[in-house]
Amino acid sequence: MLNNNAYIINNHENGVKKFEKKRNITCIICPQGCNLEVWYNENNEVKEIKGYSCKRGLEYGWNESTNPVRMLTTTIQIDGGKLPVVPVKSNKPLPKDLLFECMNVIRKVQLKAPVRAGEVVIKNILNTGVDIVTTRDM
Amino acid sequence: MESIGFVEFWKVIDMREAGLIKNIDLIGDADFIEEADPIKEDFIEEDLVKGADFADFIKETDLIVIGGGPAGLAAAIEARERGVEDIIIIERDQELGGILQQCIHTGFGLKIFKEELTGPEYAGRFIKQLEEKNIQYMLNTMVIDITREKVVTAVNPSEGLLKLKAKAIILAMGCRERTRGALNIPGTRPAGVYTAGTAQRLINIEGYMPGKNVVILGSGDIGLIMARRLTLEGAQVKMVCELMPYPGGLKRNIVQCLEDFNIPLKLSHTVVNIHGNKRLEGVTIARVDENRKPIPGTEEYVECDTLLLSVGLIPENELSSEAGVEIDPLTGGPVVNDSMETSIRGIFACGNVVHVHDLVDNVTEESRIAGRGAAEYILAGLHERKGGLARNQEGLKYIGVTHEKEIQEKGKEIQKNEIKENEIKEGETQENAVWVRPGKGIRYVVPQKILPGHLLNPVDGYSKNEIKLLFRVNNIYSNVRISLMAEGKTVHSVKRLKVAPGEMESMSITKRLMEKIMAEFEHTDTDEERNLNKEKGKKEVILQLEEISI
Numbered sequence: 001m002l003n004n005n006a007y008i009i010n011n012h013e014n015g016v017k018k019f020e021k022k023r024n025i026t027c028i029i030c031p032q033g034c035n036l037e038v039w040y041n042e043n044n045e046v047k048e049i050k051g052y053s054c055k056r057g058l059e060y061g062w063n064e065s066t067n068p069v070r071m072l073t074t075t076i077q078i079d080g081g082k083l084p085v086v087p088v089k090s091n092k093p094l095p096k097d098l099l100f101e102c103m104n105v106i107r108k109v110q111l112k113a114p115v116r117a118g119e120v121v122i123k124n125i126l127n128t129g130v131d132i133v134t135t136r137d138m
Numbered sequence: 139m140e141s142i143g144f145v146e147f148w149k150v151i152d153m154r155e156a157g158l159i160k161n162i163d164l165i166g167d168a169d170f171i172e173e174a175d176p177i178k179e180d181f182i183e184e185d186l187v188k189g190a191d192f193a194d195f196i197k198e199t200d201l202i203v204i205g206g207g208p209a210g211l212a213a214a215i216e217a218r219e220r221g222v223e224d225i226i227i228i229e230r231d232q233e234l235g236g237i238l239q240q241c242i243h244t245g246f247g248l249k250i251f252k253e254e255l256t257g258p259e260y261a262g263r264f265i266k267q268l269e270e271k272n273i274q275y276m277l278n279t280m281v282i283d284i285t286r287e288k289v290v291t292a293v294n295p296s297e298g299l300l301k302l303k304a305k306a307i308i309l310a311m312g313c314r315e316r317t318r319g320a321l322n323i324p325g326t327r328p329a330g331v332y333t334a335g336t337a338q339r340l341i342n343i344e345g346y347m348p349g350k351n352v353v354i355l356g357s358g359d360i361g362l363i364m365a366r367r368l369t370l371e372g373a374q375v376k377m378v379c380e381l382m383p384y385p386g387g388l389k390r391n392i393v394q395c396l397e398d399f400n401i402p403l404k405l406s407h408t409v410v411n412i413h414g415n416k417r418l419e420g421v422t423i424a425r426v427d428e429n430r431k432p433i434p435g436t437e438e439y440v441e442c443d444t445l446l447l448s449v450g451l452i453p454e455n456e457l458s459s460e461a462g463v464e465i466d467p468l469t470g471g472p473v474v475n476d477s478m479e480t481s482i483r484g485i486f487a488c489g490n491v492v493h494v495h496d497l498v499d500n501v502t503e504e505s506r507i508a509g510r511g512a513a514e515y516i517l518a519g520l521h522e523r524k525g526g527l528a529r530n531q532e533g534l535k536y537i538g539v540t541h542e543k544e545i546q547e548k549g550k551e552i553q554k555n556e557i558k559e560n561e562i563k564e565g566e567t568q569e570n571a572v573w574v575r576p577g578k579g580i581r582y583v584v585p586q587k588i589l590p591g592h593l594l595n596p597v598d599g600y601s602k603n604e605i606k607l608l609f610r611v612n613n614i615y616s617n618v619r620i621s622l623m624a625e626g627k628t629v630h631s632v633k634r635l636k637v638a639p640g641e642m643e644s645m646s647i648t649k650r651l652m653e654k655i656m657a658e659f660e661h662t663d664t665d666e667e668r669n670l671n672k673e674k675g676k677k678e679v680i681l682q683l684e685e686i687s688i
């Protein structure tokens with residue numbers, strides 16, 4: 001399962017029970033590695049981001065908490081190539097929680113040599129608008 | 139293989155036909171074949187690996203680059219761009235690209251290409267440039283010996299022995315992984331224990347999964363990358379144990395390879411025992427104290443069928459040491475100057491063979507410097523000139539870069555004690571170098587020597603706007619000042635909010651700063667200090683770190 005280290009915090013302010021949710025993420029934009037706190041409101045929407053030291057950190061925190069994406073790289077089996085597998089990547093970042101599903105799709109594909117680097121081997125994977133492309137000639 | 143002469147000659151033809159040698163002119167001719175002595179075959183077999191002397195030079199060339207990884211590729215391309223005609227890259231693997239071919243993840247090239255490439259894509263760009271520039275390379279060919287005279291002996295498993303002679307050599311052999319032997323973990327020796335790099339090769343190149351339940355020892359980048367790779371392929375990575383109290387790899391990899399998948403990172407933990415007979419069944423892990431010794435009573439058994447070791451990389455320097463290249467015990471790589479020239483003139487080094495890099499862009503930058511240095515060395519004809527150390531009444535003095543004939547003449551002059559001051563200053567030798575030493579808080583610095591003349595009074599085409607010092611700190615620190623000290627005085631300093639051993643730091647030495655440093659050496663205040671310096675015979679600056687409060 002993908003990580004979603006969220007905490008529910010119950011604050012008792014003036015005797016009224018208040019719902020708050022917080023999540024910690026580490027900014028990876030620079031070696032400083034600030035600890036960002038993402039605060040959510042009752043509707044699970046990002047309310048505020050704290051702990052950043054610069055604008056880039058704020059932007060990272062925002063993207064990471066509203067729409068986390070990752071590049072996916074793996075290999076696909078290939079017939080008649082110099083090697084049994086050819087490396088591939090997503091041509092754009094994919095939603096983080098679709099990575100495993102994408103792997104299941106990719107695992108079922110079998111290619112035939114030759115392929116050129118940059119060839120699209122799976123178009124629009126899981127309707128994400130993202131293609132899977134090869135990263136070397138084989 | 140009819141005779142040794144034929145071996146040499148046919149080897150080249152066969153290699154060319156097999157596609158092993160690209161763009162190479164056939165060297166050797168009818169005379170060469172006829173001249174060759176027939177020698178019995180078994181004799182050849184025996185002596186192949188020893189680098190026997192009987193092989194004639196089959197090729198003379200300007201520059202030999204050993205290793206076709208990103209370092210070797212960038213160095214060769216740079217040397218060609220600066221006018222070196224005859225270059226050969228020798229690579230022992232079946233393809234160019236080095237370790238990058240198995241690093242299929244993204245994260246390469248942000249600095250140089252301004253985009254995030256995968257390892258094979260990054261290598262692909264350089265291989266393409268190499269082909270466009272018609273730079274020759276040999277594959278499946280392993281260099282087994284190099285000499286101070288720049289004779290390179292290589293062996294090709296199917297064809298045998300090759301000897302080449304160059305005007306300059308660039309060492310770009312990369313590094314190798316530390317293995318279990320280097321760690322001394324007790325227990326059985328079952329199958330299922332791999333270095334992380336081997337596992338990476340198995341999955342990404344050979345298409346084969348090493349196991350299902352995995353423990354990773356060491357939080358270096360390869361281990362982290364493999365934790366994600368194995369997880370995506372359906373394996374269960376139970377944990378990553380790190381001996382040190384801080385992670386070894388880049389922050390980005392901790393987040394995207396471990397935290398993303400809820401893989402626990404156990405800091406200050408190590409594997410103390412390995413269980414299983416034929417196949418690995420489990421490991422015992424334990425917490426360690428501040429001296430990195432396992433704490434009794436903290437042992438825990440973890441079931442697994444695979445243990446990956448990601449416990450460090452060691453620059454690959456057997457060849458270099460055997461040739462007499464001075465090795466820095468702190469980096470495990472050659473001591474280099476700001477042109478990436480080793481202690482042997484005309485032998486340069488770059489990439490992971492010098493010090494372990496975490497970012498390939500730094501490798502490329504460093505390798506371009508080496509390529510440039512080698513080009514300048516070759517084009518200035520330094521390989522056929524003799525160094526300029528000669529003795530006069532005051533002792534050893536440098537008399538500039540000179541042709542052999544000139545040195546004989548100058549030698550006479552020196553005996554007459556008539557060297558002119560400008561001749562002394564004309565060149566730069568390693569003897570004039572300023573050494574850069576790591577001080578408090580700093581693990582190592584590269585280059586270890588800078589030749590002030592490269593910034594101040596360029597000779598023989600060497601001239602630079604800045605010299606970049608690359609270094610690593612020895613622990614995690616917050617709010618530090620990193621200072622460069624000359625003769626006990628701070629000549630330059632920078633502040634950092636956070637530094638960690640996993641991330642390489644840098645400091646630039648500009649012409650102005652170099653002048654400042656040299657000025658400090660001029661004003662050695664007391665006689666005592668001056669004597670001290672004379673004793674050491676070396677000028678040195680020290681890079682050190684201090685924690686500051688803000």
Ligand SMILES: Cc1cc2nc3c(=O)[nH]c(=O)nc-3n(C[C@H](O)[C@H](O)[C@H](O)COP(=O)(O)OP(=O)(O)OC[C@H]3O[C@@H](n4cnc5c(N)ncnc54)[C@H](O)[C@@H]3O)c2cc1C
Pocket residue numbers: 204205206207208209210228229230231235236237238241244245246247279280281282310311312313338359360363454457488489490491494495496497498499501
């Ligand atoms: C797992 C891993 C992940 C990494 N991730 C990143 C990343 O995300 N981003 C990034 O920027 N950098 C990353 N790096 C760092 C970067 O890839 C390396 O620093 C770089 O590849 C080193 O280049 P090199 O040419 O010095 O060494 P190598 O790539 O190791 O090349 C050395 C070459 O020399 C050859 N050789 C050695 N000895 C001989 C001999 N005797 N004769 C002939 N040939 C020989 C070898 O076969 C090899 O091809 C990573 C490195 C690793 C290992």
Ligand code: SF4
Pocket residue numbers: 027028029030031032033034051052053054055056057058
């Ligand atoms: S918030 Fe800014 S300073 Fe902090 S880690 Fe991110 S980029 Fe660096």
